[in-house]
Amino acid sequence: MKKTKIEDINRNIYDIKNKDEYEFKIKKGLSKDIVEEISAKKNEPSWMRDFRLKALDVYNSLKLPTWGPDLSCLNMDEIATYVKPKTKLSNSWDDVDEDIKNTFDKLGIPEAEKKSLAGVGAQYDSEVVYHSMKEELKKQGVIYTDMETAVNEYPELVKKYFMKCVPVYDHKFVALHGAVWSGGSFVYVPKNVKVDIPLQSYFRLNSKEAGQFEHTLIIVEEGASLHFIEGCSAPKYNKVNLHAGCVELYVKDNAYLRYSTIENWSKNMLNLNTKKAIVGKNAKMEWVSGSFGSKISMLYPMSILDGEGAQTEYTGISFASTGQNLDNGFKVVHNAKNTSSLVNAKSISKNGGKCTYRSLVRINENAKNSKSSVSCESLMLDDISISDTIPTNDIRTDDAQFSHEAKIGKISDKTIFYLMSRGMTEEDAKAMIVRGFAYEVSKELPVEYAVEMNNLINLELEGAIG
Amino acid sequence: MSEKLLQIKNLYVNADKKEILKGINLTINKGEIHVIMGPNGSGKTTTANAILNNPAYSKKKGSIIFDSQDITNLSTDEIARKGVFMSFQMPEEIPGISVTNFLKYAKNKITSKPVKAAEFKIDLMKYMRELKMNPKNMARSLNVGFSGGEKKKNEILQMLVLNPKLAILDETDSGLDVDAIKTVSKGIEMFKNDQNAVLIITHNTKILHSLKVDYVHILVDGKIVDTSTSELAKTIEEEGYSKYKKEVDTSEED
Numbered sequence: 001m002k003k004t005k006i007e008d009i010n011r012n013i014y015d016i017k018n019k020d021e022y023e024f025k026i027k028k029g030l031s032k033d034i035v036e037e038i039s040a041k042k043n044e045p046s047w048m049r050d051f052r053l054k055a056l057d058v059y060n061s062l063k064l065p066t067w068g069p070d071l072s073c074l075n076m077d078e079i080a081t082y083v084k085p086k087t088k089l090s091n092s093w094d095d096v097d098e099d100i101k102n103t104f105d106k107l108g109i110p111e112a113e114k115k116s117l118a119g120v121g122a123q124y125d126s127e128v129v130y131h132s133m134k135e136e137l138k139k140q141g142v143i144y145t146d147m148e149t150a151v152n153e154y155p156e157l158v159k160k161y162f163m164k165c166v167p168v169y170d171h172k173f174v175a176l177h178g179a180v181w182s183g184g185s186f187v188y189v190p191k192n193v194k195v196d197i198p199l200q201s202y203f204r205l206n207s208k209e210a211g212q213f214e215h216t217l218i219i220v221e222e223g224a225s226l227h228f229i230e231g232c233s234a235p236k237y238n239k240v241n242l243h244a245g246c247v248e249l250y251v252k253d254n255a256y257l258r259y260s261t262i263e264n265w266s267k268n269m270l271n272l273n274t275k276k277a278i279v280g281k282n283a284k285m286e287w288v289s290g291s292f293g294s295k296i297s298m299l300y301p302m303s304i305l306d307g308e309g310a311q312t313e314y315t316g317i318s319f320a321s322t323g324q325n326l327d328n329g330f331k332v333v334h335n336a337k338n339t340s341s342l343v344n345a346k347s348i349s350k351n352g353g354k355c356t357y358r359s360l361v362r363i364n365e366n367a368k369n370s371k372s373s374v375s376c377e378s379l380m381l382d383d384i385s386i387s388d389t390i391p392t393n394d395i396r397t398d399d400a401q402f403s404h405e406a407k408i409g410k411i412s413d414k415t416i417f418y419l420m421s422r423g424m425t426e427e428d429a430k431a432m433i434v435r436g437f438a439y440e441v442s443k444e445l446p447v448e449y450a451v452e453m454n455n456l457i458n459l460e461l462e463g464a465i466g
Numbered sequence: 467m468s469e470k471l472l473q474i475k476n477l478y479v480n481a482d483k484k485e486i487l488k489g490i491n492l493t494i495n496k497g498e499i500h501v502i503m504g505p506n507g508s509g510k511t512t513t514a515n516a517i518l519n520n521p522a523y524s525k526k527k528g529s530i531i532f533d534s535q536d537i538t539n540l541s542t543d544e545i546a547r548k549g550v551f552m553s554f555q556m557p558e559e560i561p562g563i564s565v566t567n568f569l570k571y572a573k574n575k576i577t578s579k580p581v582k583a584a585e586f587k588i589d590l591m592k593y594m595r596e597l598k599m600n601p602k603n604m605a606r607s608l609n610v611g612f613s614g615g616e617k618k619k620n621e622i623l624q625m626l627v628l629n630p631k632l633a634i635l636d637e638t639d640s641g642l643d644v645d646a647i648k649t650v651s652k653g654i655e656m657f658k659n660d661q662n663a664v665l666i667i668t669h670n671t672k673i674l675h676s677l678k679v680d681y682v683h684i685l686v687d688g689k690i691v692d693t694s695t696s697e698l699a700k701t702i703e704e705e706g707y708s709k710y711k712k713e714v715d716t717s718e719e720d
Binding site: 412413414415417418419420421422423424425426428432433435436437438439440 | 568
């Protein structure tokens, strides 16, 4: 009997582990003192310090979720929530510490910046170490900077929008984020400004037994448009690392935002991230998401369609292997007339990996003549892998169209035979099926991530006689 | 003397533990077109699958020699690379892989050579014109949402592109209208030369009207019970298989 082994994504690049060096690493655990110390280190205004302390109270008052993956492996007493890298924020790669710069070089960030991006932010552990944007965007009034700079330089904007879209009460890990957030990007696109070339922020967590809590706040004003790309990765350690970022997106009337993510955390990462968008009248919000890493992922981007004619699309793929439990999905609330949502979610599980698609579609009573179409497909590559679909549909008006289609499948022997009869080996055949399965999503991913996706779809296959 | 391309010797094959083929013997020479006819369940598709060694069928006895090599126990892809092609009765759908990319990839695997893009495209356009295929289909996912006729034509297209030594056409004509059958016949004529061979598996005779067939074999209950020239197909068209069935039935009852 011939067995086929499909290799994991080649992680060599991501697993580059720099020495756990830093300028400052806060002691492990979570307390009022720790939160105050982070705030003091950041030299931030008192309103932000007070906000953090309030969030800590909320964190302490909330319980862990009673659904989804088991989070008992997380012990906050073992996590350092703030690690300041040994380099200062700069707008020139030459000024970035060499080890850190080398890491981003290997991840291809400076090169992508030259070729295909209008601006780049790079975060290493808890702080952004590099941030830069093309001059012409600055002239048009676009702001793209790290979150700390935004707090100090644009306090009115930050006060108006920071954790208003995702309030700290949403769930325990949002409250945690509110208390210890650090780094992330702030983007402001003024009215009617079209940013044709994408901006990209890359988040790298190098330190072990640490957490990353970056905050991304994007405001796309009326009639403006933007494509924002977020990438993240970390080397693998034996102990649990935590990522509890927060992404808040404001897509104003007639605006357009595409938010693309390639998440490639190491398999000791708990990825408990929160992302939400508020979408205005005739505006459009597109989510593109590739989730390949993490030990546990609980990630459900959400669009709130608040304006008449608002639209949203979600295109996502998850790939889970041994020891991975990826609980991903999408949430949408239709909260105005003539709104529409389109979901295309895919997952691949192999070698005992688990993928769950968990979703919410809510069409409120006022969302007359709205449409929602959800399609989720799962592919299991063997008998020990798991795939599940848990949709919640809450449709409160009769005047709406809703469809949900779920397919869970395995690669059929008939299909393999068909492809083998065309000269392909069993491995070639399986790789072709997987590549085809992923294609609808992979074609939506940013070009600069093609290499990364190819690592997945040009699966390294190896035959073994067993 | 003509050169032997395929020899099936005393082949016994089981599917789901049930004995389907019960001692098949068949020789196909280069340059010939053979037809296997027979009622439903007689083992026609099993014969095709056995030649390509589909793991869902198990060979109990006998051997298959192709181009002077024993291919009885080779894997399906190895057999395909030696030059055996099968047009499927129900072609599989492959979402996300375009017809063009599929064909290029398969051609590369079959020939073990890089495919020259420009030449490949010219050939492809030529074949598609002959098969009256919509060029737009080339960008579509393989067989996904194709009509029955489109799928069958696509199989013939693959045959032309991959250019095997032996093409086995399993019920390629079934479910097709007269015009589509003519197109398929045309494809077979384009493919056919004195160095290759075709084995057509069918249970009706329409496709035989427009092709010059060398031999017709009648398969009933896992055995070839008659072999003759294409005249035999005409007899079947008029009288059906009852004559052979009776023989078999009687022997079973005895």
